[in-house]
Amino acid sequence: MRRQPRSPQTFPFAPGNDKISPELVPQARCPHLNEVTSVEDLLPYFDSVARRPYSPGLWPAWDLQKGERVLLRVTNWHDPMVVEAAERTLAKFEVDYTIEVEDKGPIPVWEGHDEVExxxxxxxxxxRWMDEWGALDAAGTYDKIIMGYGGPILNDRVVKIQRFPFITREMVASPAHTFPAELLVAIDQWTWRALSDAKTVHLTDPEGTDLRFTNHAEYWNADRTRFNRRYVEQAYSSNVGHGETYMPGHIWGRPHFHIPQEDGEGVIAGTMNHIAPYPRMEMHIERSKITRIEGGGEFGEKLRRLMAKTDDVQYPGYHTPGLMQWWEASIGTNPKVHRPRAGYAEGYNCGLYERTRSGIVHIGFGSIISSDFERQAAREDLTIGHWHVHLNYPTYVAEGTPDGDRLVIENGRLKALDDPEIRRLAERFGDPDELLREDWIPAVPGLNIPGDYDRDYAGDPMDFTMTELDICRKWHPLFMRMIAAPGGTEPTCH
Incomplete structure (x- = not known):
């Protein structure tokens, strides 16, 4: 289905960024990937995931062992060739497996505003998933459950939950899934340590985000290695192990709960959520609550209606009324994750996947996902849900650490990737320059390719993005020349 471009909307350029220096925004690029034509093409990637030591996070790590009882849950939105390759992998590792296929009906074609519904x-x-996992754990039916690729998981259980972020062939055949697990662990740990000691945090992005908050001591335990158990037990009483630390591949850039001293202030702005692009939107934040939403096209209009409906409602877990409260700024850590091109914004092949690329921050607001508070609100028949803004080129400064101000992310580059110890570890697996280089950085006119941000992109980023993906998929060498940096520097093809 080819979308028709909308009439351009007029938006002011991102505040304070009318003269963005090229060095402040990373050069656009995307990887060259060979077309997958057979199940055999997918097997090496599944084999790598199957051998990775188990990890309770977003990057897939199944650690399959002979004789294990494994449940794989997929849907009719998954490519049948992908499911077949997964089944052959389960058989190869001699696990006792069951595959359940849910019929979700026709595969939808999304627009960014569809994230609300x-x-x-x-x-x-x-x-419901959390409840089902708890029941299966109590019954002792399975050793591992592999399904989904977002949201929290049960962490303090015998049964191990793992991910299946493999919707299309292109999402499987990616270096992200052969990237060394030991290196992923080290990058996650570096990032967690780098931000935990901050006294305050300053988060910016060239699309207009400018946000500050205090990293209160009360968020943390005494040595700032884990979140304060008092608040975790209130928010995740049956899943404390998940709540008190980061999820691998998903580092909490701020705690996923609120305390009375909340003081997040500033602006969150962007053009992308977990589903698809939308016209540029700004959200103004006071004491970690959204007070005003500007722009955003239909996405913004839907959010404004929700805000008006819920702004005077007192929600469990929040210290001021209203559903529209900011609680998440999570950091991706895998440099090889890329936005899928074929069939993008259809079904589960959407913006959710790309948030795990290193240096991307996704903002979350609304009810706190799968927390006790969210479940209580549901029992009270309150409107619940949460929504997102992606920051593709953020700068995250951990201010006032024992070593002074520390850059955790700079212009979309996760600084763990430049750390000498991380680079020495990468040398054990290959060329560190290649391993620790982001394979995909989106192109945005006026930011990292020629053009005018407001005229050519911000009013209808969906049309530009779909065109970009189409050209990149069909004419990759040409695309790489088209996005060459000023002065003729051509991005490296992969």
């Missing part, structure tokens, strides 16, 4: 229905679904 998606997460109004998705949140109850995630709660």
């Amino acid at each position: 998606y997460y109004l229905s998705r949140v109850p679904e995630l709660a």
Whole structure:
């Protein structure tokens, strides 16, 4: 289905960024990937995932062992060739497996504004998953459950939950899934340590985000290695192990709960959420609550209606009324994750996947996902759901650490990737320059390719993005020449 471009909307350029220096925004690029034509093409990637030591996070690590009882849950939105390759992998590792296929009906074609309805229905679904996992754990039916690629998981259980972020062939055949697990662990740990000691945090992005908050001591335990158990037990009483630390591949850039001293202030702005692009939107934040939403096209209009409906409602877990409260700024850590091109914004092949690329921050607001507070609100028949803004080129400064101000992310570059110890570890697996280089950085006119941000992109980023992906997929060498940096420097093809 080819979308028709909308009439351009007029938006002011991102505040303070009318003269963005080229060095402040990373050069656009995307990887060259060979077309997958057979199940055999997918097997090496599944084999790598199957051998990775188990990790309770977003990057897939199944650690399959002979004789294990494994449940794989997929849907009719998954490519049948992908499911077949997964089944052959389960058989190869001699596990006792069961595959369940859910019929979700026709595969939808998304627009960015569809995130509102998606997460109004998705949140109850995630709660059901948590309940089902608990029941299966109590019954002792399986050793591992492999399904989904977002949301929290049960961490303090015998049964191990793992991910299946493999919707299309292109999402499987990616270096992200052969990237060394030991290196992923080290990058996650570096990032967690780098931000935990901050006294305050300053988060910016060239699309207009400028946000500050205090990293209160009360968020943390005494040595700032884990979140304060008092608040974790209130928010995740049955899943404390998940709540008190980061999820691998998903580092909490701020705690996923609120305390009375909340003081997040500033602006969150962007053009992308977990589903698809939308016209540029700004959200103004006071004491970690959204007070005003500007722009955003239909996405912004839907959010404004939700805000008006819920702004005077006192929600469990929040210290001021209203559903529209900011609680998440999570950091991706895998440099090889890329936005899928074929069939993008269809079904589960959407913006959710790309948030795990190193240096991307996704903002979350609304009810706190799968928390006790969210479930309590559901029992009270309150409107629940949460929504997102992606920051593709953020700068995250951990201010006032014992070593002074520390850059955790700089212009979309996760600084763990430049750390000498991380680079020495990478040398054990290959060329560190290649391993620790982001394979995909989106192109945005006026930011990192020629053009005018407001005229050519901000009013209808969906049309530009779909065109970009189409050209990159069909004419990759040409695309790489088209996005060459000023002065003729051509991005390296992969």
